Structure formats: C-alpha cells, structure tokens
Amino acid sequence: MEGLADDVLREVLTRVDGYDHAVTEFIRVSGSVLPARAFRRTAPELQAGSATSSGTPVRVQLLGSDPPCMADNAARLARLNPAGIDLNFGCPAPTVNRHRGGAALLDEPELLHAIACAVRKAVPRHIPFTAKMRLGVADTARALDCARALADGGVEDLVVHARTKADGYRPPAHWEWVGRVADAVAVPVVANGEVWSADDWRRCRAVSGAADVMLGRGAVADPFLVRRIRGGGGAADRDEEWRELLPLIGEFWLRVLAKVESRHAPGRLKQWLGLLRRNFPQAERLYGEVRAKKDALAVGHVLACHGVPVLKAAA
Numbered sequence: 025m026e027g028l029a030d031d032v033l034r035e036v037l038t039r040v041d042g043y044d045h046a047v048t049e050f051i052r053v054s055g056s057v058l059p060a061r062a063f064r065r066t067a068p069e070l071q072a073g074s075a076t077s078s079g080t081p082v083r084v085q086l087l088g089s090d091p092p093c094m095a096d097n098a099a100r101l102a103r104l105n106p107a108g109i110d111l112n113f114g115c116p117a118p119t120v121n122r123h124r125g126g127a128a129l130l131d132e133p134e135l136l137h138a139i140a141c142a143v144r145k146a147v148p149r150h151i152p153f154t155a156k157m158r159l160g161v162a163d164t165a166r167a168l169d170c171a172r173a174l175a176d177g178g179v180e181d182l183v184v185h186a187r188t189k190a191d192g193y194r195p196p197a198h199w200e201w202v203g204r205v206a207d208a209v210a211v212p213v214v215a216n217g218e219v220w221s222a223d224d225w226r227r228c229r230a231v232s233g234a235a236d237v238m239l240g241r242g243a244v245a246d247p248f249l250v251r252r253i254r255g256g257g258g259a260a261d262r263d264e265e266w267r268e269l270l271p272l273i274g275e276f277w278l279r280v281l282a283k284v285e286s287r288h289a290p291g292r293l294k295q296w297l298g299l300l301r302r303n304f305p306q307a308e309r310l311y312g313e314v315r316a317k318k319d320a321l322a323v324g325h326v327l328a329c330h331g332v333p334v335l336k337a338a339a
C-alpha cells in the first residue's frame with residue numbers, strides 16, 4: 025500500500041506467520057523502461073529472493089496505461105526474478121488517475137485487455153502474473169467486462185477490491201460483486217475490502233464465495249489478524265498480543281530510522297499507531313504521547329518508556 029505498507033512494514037508484519045504472499049506498493053510506469061534500481065527501491069526484497077526475511081514471497085506491482093511500455097517494464101522486472109508481477113487497476117488517487125493510471129482505466133476494458141495481453145507475452149510462465157481491480161469508475165456497469173478483459177488477457181488470478189473508484193475507501197465493500205466477477209471469469213478471484221476482523225473475513229468469504237481474501241488496512245491495524253484467521257478466529261487477548269507487538273514496533277522504528285530522514289520517522293510511526301489504536305488501547309495511549317512529538321529522539325524516549333525495545337536507536 026503506497027505510503028503505508030512499504031518494505032519496512034512488510035518485513036515486520038510478516039514476522040507473524042500466515043500470509044501466502046505480499047504485494048509491493050505500485051511502481052508507476054510511464055514512457056520509459058525503469059532501471060533495475062527503481063524496482064529495487066520499492067521492492068528491496070528482490071535482492072533477497074523476492075521474499076521477506078521470514079520467507080513470505082513478495083510480488084511486485086506495476087501501474088500504467090501504455091501496453092508496450094508496461095510490457096517492456098514487466099520484461100525488465102521479470103529479469104530480477106520477482107515472486108510475481110501484479111497490475112494495478114485500483115488506485116483512486118487523482119494524481120495517478122489524471123495520468124491515466126489505476127482505477128481510471130476501468131472505463132476502458134479494451135485497454136485493460138491490451139495491457140494484460142502485452143504484459144502476459146513479456147512475463148515468463150514461471151512468474152505468477154496477476155491483477156487487481158476495483159468494480160468501476162463511477163459505477164459497476166463495466167465490472168464484468170473489465171474482469172473478462174483481464175482474464176482473457178492472461179492474468180492468472182484477479183483480486184477484486186469490491187468498491188468503485190467513486191466509493192474511495194468508504195464502507196461498505198460490496199463483497200457480493202466479487203462473486204459476480206468470479207462467475208464471469210475462469211481464473212481464481214480473490215476478495216478484498218473492509219476485512220478488519222476474523223468475523224469480517226468469515227462474512228466476506230460467505231457473501232463473495234471467494235476462497236481467498238486479500239487483507240489491506242486490516243492487517244496493518246491488527247498484525248495478528250492473519251494468525252487468528254488461520255487458527256479459526258478465536259477471541260483476541262489484546263494484552264498478550266500487545267506484549268508480542270512491542271518488539272515488532274521496536275523493529276519497525278529502527279528500520280524506519282535506517283530508511284528515512286529522521287524528521288520523517290515520527291510520522292511513519294504515528295501512521296501505524298493510528299491504525300493499531302483501532303484494536304489496541306495501549307496503542308491509543310502511546311499515540312497520545314507521541315502525537316505532538318516531531319523529534320525522533322523524543323519519540324524513541326517515549327517508546328522506551330512504554331516498553332518498546334529501541335536500544336539500538338539510543339546507542
């Protein structure tokens with residue numbers, strides 16, 4: 025998730041067992057073939073077998089609208105041996121959409137088909153080739169056309185974020201539409217949108233009929249959701265989980281400090297805590313104390329006071 029789930033968060037979240045794979049933020053393709061370092065910047069995991077250190081495969085996502093250019097970039101990316109190549113037809117951001125990228129293309133199934141065909145030809149068969157789409161731009165009228173265009177173009181599975189671009193991120197997600205898409209195409213369809221709890225996961229699968237679900241913000245807000253889903257969805261012991269989370273927050277903080285300028289580090293922590301506090305009262309308290317702090321040292325001090333192991337930062 026662009027600006028949210030980068031390599032740092034993927035690394036930390038996948039310490040908790042249970043994900044089949046992760047997908048990078050989108051890499052925007054326009055006009056030229058990107059150098060290898062551009063792919064590695066978004067997907068440093070490419071240098072480690074395209075997996076996080078706990079072994080979760082990381083697929084790399086491309087976003088663009090020009091079929092030959094997308095194909096050339098996919099071919100370049102394929103040479104870096106990604107665990108998969110995914111196409112983004114879901115991003116609703118105006119800056120991206122203005123340049124004909126992401127969900128803005130969902131009015132043009134013919135173009136989706138042309139992009140998928142071109143990329144399919146460029147990606148060797150041993151690399152999974154997938155796509156992610158929303159239900160449409162303003163409405164769902166062309167959702168099935170878009171899904172068929174991508175499946176006929178050769179994508180091997182399709183994630184459906186069950187909202188239109190116009191819906192933004194507003195609940196609800198229309199899980200029933202995932203089932204309609206699945207009935208229209210012969211490839212596996214994965215449901216996505218508004219799965220925040222094991223109960224949401226159960227209802228999403230029941231309503232959509234999909235076997236597989238992609239977690240978005242829910243996995244960031246509850247790092248143990250994947251484990252609870254795998255384990256049958258028992259009640260969460262938030263105190264115990266918080267104790268387990270402290271070293272992960274510490275690792276996140278150290279990795280963020282190593283990656284970004286220190287003035288940007290507090291913002292990254294606040295962003296994660298902002299989501300964690302949906303589930304953890306302890307995160308709410310921590311968030312309250314770091315919210316006004318702009319200095320990384322001061323934030324590190326607050327973290328240490330809350331039992332987050334951040335010794336390396338202080339050394």
Ligand SMILES: Cc1cc2nc3c(=O)[nH]c(=O)nc-3n(C[C@H](O)[C@H](O)[C@H](O)COP(=O)(O)O)c2cc1C
Nearest residue numbers: 025026028049050156185217218219239240241242
């Ligand atoms: C900040 C943010 C950035 C996102 N960036 C991407 C992206 O780069 N690629 C992508 O396929 N989806 C992206 N998404 C969409 C999510 O992957 C997911 O489809 C969406 O949030 C719906 O799932 P959720 O309700 O479980 O979060 C992003 C979402 C958010 C909130």
